[in-house]
Amino acid sequence: MKNFLITIGLCLLHCLANCQYTIEFKTILNGQKLFLDSAGLYTVNSNEVVISNLKFYVGALHLVNHKKQKVKTDSSYHLIDLAKPESTKLRLESQEELLINGFRFKLGVDSINNVSGAYGGDLDPTLGMYWTWQSGYINFKLEGFYTTENGNREFQYHLGGYLNPFETVQEIRLDILISKKIVIIVDLEKFLKSIPAELPTKIMSPGKNAKLLSELLIPIFSLKNE
Amino acid sequence: MNRWILILMPSIFLFGFGAAELSQTRIEIRYPSNWPKPNYDFEKKPLYKNRVELGRKLFYDPVLSGNGMVSCASCHLSFTAFTHVDHALSHGINDSIGTRNAPVLINLAWNKLFMWDGAVNNIEVQALAPISHASEMGNDLITLLPKLNEHDTYPALFKTAFGEEKIASKQLLLALAQFQLTLVSANSKYDKVKAGVLKFTEQEANGYKLFQQNCNGCHKEPLFTTTEFENNGLQPDANLRDSGRYQVTRLSKDLFKFKVPTLRNIQYSFPYMHDGRYNNLNEVLNHYRADQELNIINHQNKPVIEITEHQKVDLIAFLLTLSDREFLFNPDYGFPRN
Known part of the structure; x- marks a missing residue:
C-alpha cells in the first residue's frame, strides 16, 4: 500500500512537471511548409499560387481516450493566424498522465458565442475575424492569388455564418494514438483543389457557398505524430 | 404608477x-x-x-x-x-x-x-x-x-x-x-391610461379599439412591436433594391421583410418605413388602406386595413397618445453638459 501511494505520488509529481500537451497547427502546400506572400514556391492546378493571409478559429478542444471519452477539454477559442507563428501552438495542461487516442475540436465559433455580445481576447472584433455590417465571426479566412497569363486572379474566402441552414462551424475528429506533442497538418492544397470551379473566387458572406466551402475544410486536417 | x-x-x-x-x-x-x-x-x-x-x-x-x-x-x-x-x-x-x-x-x-x-x-x-x-x-x-x-x-x-x-x-x-x-419610454398618455391615472378622449378610445382590431398583431402592446420581421407589402424601391431580412438569412421566406418598428413616439419619428418613403401617418395609413393595386410587386403581401376616413382620424389620435415627452426631454438622455 505504501509503495502504491509513493508510486501515485511520483506519478503526480511527474505529471505536474511534464503533463503538458502541445498542439501545433502546421500548414502545408504542395507537401511543404507554407510561407505567406512567397511567390514561385507553390502551384495548385498548374497555376502558381501565393497565399497572403490565413486565419482560423479553433475551439472546444478535446483529447479523447480509446473509448472516445473526453479526458481533457479546453473550451476557449483560439485564433490561429499564420502571420503570428506563436498563435499556431496551443497548450493543454493535465495533472495526470493521459492515454490519448484522438483529438477533437471545432473549426470556427459556435452559434452561442456568435450571439452573446462583445468579447475580448482571441474573440475581439478588431482581429479582422468579425463582420461589422452583420453580427458574426469569420471562422476561416484565406486570401491570396493565382498568377496566370492574364494577370493575378485573386481569391478571398471569408467563411462563416451561424444561422441555420447555413451554419459553418465544423467539428474535426482526428483519431490516432498520440503523444504529448500533437501536430495537426493543415493541407491547403487539398482545400484549393476541391473548390468547384464554378464558384465565385470571392466568398465573403454567410450563405450556401460559405457552407459548402466550410464542409470542404474538414478533410484538410490530419494528425501527425512527432 | x-x-x-x-x-x-x-x-x-x-x-x-x-x-x-x-x-x-x-x-x-x-x-x-x-x-x-x-x-x-x-x-x-x-x-x-x-x-x-x-x-x-x-x-x-x-x-x-x-x-x-x-x-x-x-x-x-x-x-x-x-x-x-x-x-x-x-x-x-x-x-x-x-x-x-x-x-x-x-x-x-x-x-x-x-x-x-x-x-x-x-x-x-x-x-x-x-x-x-x-x-x-x-x-x-x-x-x-x-x-x-x-x-x-x-x-x-x-x-x-x-x-x-x-x-x-x-x-x-x-x-x-x-x-x-x-x-x-414607458410614460406616454397610453401608459398613464393603463395605469389608471388618465383617461382617453372619446376619439382616442375609438382609435384604440381600431388599433386593437387592425394593428396589434404586429405592433403588439405594450412595446408596440413584436420585434419580429414582416413584409408589409411595400413596393421595393427600384434604386435601393433592398431585400431586407433576406440579406441576412438568405431564405426566400424572408424576402422584403423588415423589422416591425415600435409605434411609441411615432408622432416625432417621421418620415416612416425602412426607406422613409412616407412623410406622415396619413400616408402610412393610406398604404394599409388602399385597394390592392394590380401589377405591383409584393402587393399581395399587404395587410389591408378597412377603415373609413373618420376612423383614420381616430386611429391617428390614438397613435399620438404614444408620445412620451418625459422620454424625449429626459435630461439623462441628452447631450452631456459636463
Missing part, C-alpha cells in the same frame, strides 16, 4: 473587472409591471452609472467617426425619439447617404435583433456597424481605439468605469450599449 425610468440603486456594489476592484453604483431600468421581461440579461450584465455616463459621452462624441464630425447622435437625436426626422435615408460622413431610414432607439433592451434587417444580434456589437460603415461614420476600431487611448479624457473615464485605463473594443462597445439600454 411608474414615473421613474431610471433609478440609482442606493447600494454600492463591489466587483472585479480586470485587475482592479471597483466600487460602482448600479442602475436599473424601470418599466410597468405588466411589461414582458427585457431580452437583455441585466442580471448577468448589470448597468453601472459610470459605464452608462461614459456610453452617453461616447454616443454624443463625433470622435467615433473617421473625420471627427459625425456622432451617433447625428442621426439619433433625443428630442425626436433618437431618429433623424425629415431625412428619409440616413446621412453620414462626407455627405454620404445611406440606404435606410435611421431607426428610433426606444426600449432596445426588449429587442432580440437590431437594424431593419436584424443583421445585428446583440446590442453590445451593434455599434460596430455604424462606426465601420463607409456611409455612416466611416471609421474602424483599429483606427479609433488608439485615438481614444491617446485622448485627454477617455482613458481616465474608462478606468473609472472598467478598472483599466487601456481602452479595448469590448469596453467601448459595452459602454455604448449600456447607455442605449437605459433609453426606456
Whole structure:
C-alpha cells in the first residue's frame, strides 16, 4: 500500500512537471511548409499560387481516450493566424498522465458565442475575424492569388455564418494514438483543389457557398505524430 | 404608477473587472409591471452609472467617426425619439447617404435583433456597424481605439468605469450599449391610461379599439412591436433594391421583410418605413388602406386595413397618445453638459 501511494505520488509529481500537451497547427502546400506572400514556391492546378493571409478559429478542444471519452477539454477559442507563428501552438495542461487516442475540436465559433455580445481576447472584433455590417465571426479566412497569363486572379474566402441552414462551424475528429506533442497538418492544397470551379473566387458572406466551402475544410486536417 | 425610468440603486456594489476592484453604483431600468421581461440579461450584465455616463459621452462624441464630425447622435437625436426626422435615408460622413431610414432607439433592451434587417444580434456589437460603415461614420476600431487611448479624457473615464485605463473594443462597445439600454419610454398618455391615472378622449378610445382590431398583431402592446420581421407589402424601391431580412438569412421566406418598428413616439419619428418613403401617418395609413393595386410587386403581401376616413382620424389620435415627452426631454438622455 505504501509503495502504491509513493508510486501515485511520483506519478503526480511527474505529471505536474511534464503533463503538458502541445498542439501545433502546421500548414502545408504542395507537401511543404507554407510561407505567406512567397511567390514561385507553390502551384495548385498548374497555376502558381501565393497565399497572403490565413486565419482560423479553433475551439472546444478535446483529447479523447480509446473509448472516445473526453479526458481533457479546453473550451476557449483560439485564433490561429499564420502571420503570428506563436498563435499556431496551443497548450493543454493535465495533472495526470493521459492515454490519448484522438483529438477533437471545432473549426470556427459556435452559434452561442456568435450571439452573446462583445468579447475580448482571441474573440475581439478588431482581429479582422468579425463582420461589422452583420453580427458574426469569420471562422476561416484565406486570401491570396493565382498568377496566370492574364494577370493575378485573386481569391478571398471569408467563411462563416451561424444561422441555420447555413451554419459553418465544423467539428474535426482526428483519431490516432498520440503523444504529448500533437501536430495537426493543415493541407491547403487539398482545400484549393476541391473548390468547384464554378464558384465565385470571392466568398465573403454567410450563405450556401460559405457552407459548402466550410464542409470542404474538414478533410484538410490530419494528425501527425512527432 | 411608474414615473421613474431610471433609478440609482442606493447600494454600492463591489466587483472585479480586470485587475482592479471597483466600487460602482448600479442602475436599473424601470418599466410597468405588466411589461414582458427585457431580452437583455441585466442580471448577468448589470448597468453601472459610470459605464452608462461614459456610453452617453461616447454616443454624443463625433470622435467615433473617421473625420471627427459625425456622432451617433447625428442621426439619433433625443428630442425626436433618437431618429433623424425629415431625412428619409440616413446621412453620414462626407455627405454620404445611406440606404435606410435611421431607426428610433426606444426600449432596445426588449429587442432580440437590431437594424431593419436584424443583421445585428446583440446590442453590445451593434455599434460596430455604424462606426465601420463607409456611409455612416466611416471609421474602424483599429483606427479609433488608439485615438481614444491617446485622448485627454477617455482613458481616465474608462478606468473609472472598467478598472483599466487601456481602452479595448469590448469596453467601448459595452459602454455604448449600456447607455442605449437605459433609453426606456414607458410614460406616454397610453401608459398613464393603463395605469389608471388618465383617461382617453372619446376619439382616442375609438382609435384604440381600431388599433386593437387592425394593428396589434404586429405592433403588439405594450412595446408596440413584436420585434419580429414582416413584409408589409411595400413596393421595393427600384434604386435601393433592398431585400431586407433576406440579406441576412438568405431564405426566400424572408424576402422584403423588415423589422416591425415600435409605434411609441411615432408622432416625432417621421418620415416612416425602412426607406422613409412616407412623410406622415396619413400616408402610412393610406398604404394599409388602399385597394390592392394590380401589377405591383409584393402587393399581395399587404395587410389591408378597412377603415373609413373618420376612423383614420381616430386611429391617428390614438397613435399620438404614444408620445412620451418625459422620454424625449429626459435630461439623462441628452447631450452631456459636463
